[in-house]
Amino acid sequence: MTQSVSQPAFTDLAAVEPPLPLGPMDGRYRAQAAPLINYLSEAALNRARLQVEVEWLIFLLNNQVLPGAPTLSDDEVAYLRSAVTDFGARQISRLAEIEAETRHDVKAVEYLLKEHLKAAPQTLGEGTKLPELNEVVHIFCTSEDINNLAYALNVQGAVQQVWLPTARALQQQLAQLAQDNADVPMLARTHGQAATPVTLGKELAVLAHRIGRQLKRIEATEYLGKINGATGTFAAHYVSVPQADWPTLAREFVEHLGLTWNPLTTQIESHDWQAELYSDVARTNRILHNLATDVWTYISLGYFKQNLAAQGSTGSSTMPHKVNPIRFENAEANLEVSCALLDVLASTLVTSRLQRDLTDSSMQRNISVAFAHSMLALDNLSRGLAGLDVDADRMAVDLDHNWEVLGEAIQQAMRTAAIAGVQGLENPYERLKELTRGRRVDAQGMRDFIGTLGLPEEVEARLLALTPATYTGLAKELLSFLKA
Structure with missing residues (x-):
């Protein structure tokens, strides 16, 4: 009987400093996911929350919404906004300390802003009114008023500044490959069987066209937001300042942030726009998956040769003749993970029990992971396509045999x-x-x-x-x- 080997006493990797990443997007693939950190990380969420709090304070005071409250000077406005533009390691560390006491992430942001107000005389002099404005911070706001706007700003930024340019670049790369091979004849295969010939360019153009249509849909996304209180009725607003036109003010503020106003909500903004966006991105992912599997098949047929230097990788670890199509296989896997997350986000975020539950809070923290896997796939597809050489002679042989x-x-x-x-x-x-x-x-x-x-x-x-x-x-x- 074979004696089992006892487990060795491993070093506790959870205690290693600096901390080790748990997942591949913060480890092996961090470079590909890094551009999303400015928009979809926890730190970016807190910065966006701070931005909303600051802009709400400025909006209320400089529109003289609150009777008796002062207006702000240009220097005071600039100082307030510097809390957002200068947001970095020190503020992140301080927020963690505050949240350890408050046990509430949005409240911690509120307190951080109040600390910024208190410190204003050091920059603006003793005549500034900012230290007196503590009670204006977060006034009339429930946490979701801040969160929904912060998420909308961040998802908008991630899509428009990071994901869409990357996806559009791939679509254009694919369209150029199609144009370059517009007249290269190729045996088609329907049901895997020899069928009416096409050109390689036309088949690639079909995929580029499909991707392009989806990107236009995503470019037209509406990013909705609301700021209407605990159950969407402006109740506290109206009781406190009944003379104000609160719906109009809310619309103006949301549009000031570059978002689309949602006039009818419960405590939460309903997330329907998010579900629509994630479904569109998932559909794009699936077309990209189709691209990956088709190109993989063309490689297996010999229609494409892989340029090893351009691929930036080693082939098989044991069979030196092989150049594995790993870029396309990696893309497949990451697109599947991304789609799974986007699907669950789209299907769950549209539902909230009665006026509010917190399932969306945990769900939305996975938006970053969903987009990160898609970004990694886009990177692999782009590098994979760049490393292909068309073998027109091999295609000609297949045509002549059919x-x-x-x-x-x-x-x-x-x-x-x-x-x-x-x-x-x-x-x-x-x-x-x-x-x-x-x-x-x-x-x-x-x-x-x-x-x-x-x-x-x-x-x-x-x-x-x-x-x-x-x-x-x-x-x-x-x-x-x-x-x-």
């Missing part, structure tokens, strides 16, 4: 000639099926068959001149419909 694909052209020419009154062209499908199904037909065999049909001379000449490589219809011309 003359039976001309059966469709011959059948349709027989049909149209018969409709025009030519006799002896009955049962074209059945006759071509007998010739081609389950059999290889070479060039001579196909031409001999054409010669027996009794077609009009002009039609026969056109078919006799046809080859699998030239039977691509308007494939090249169709690329004119591919927009950048």
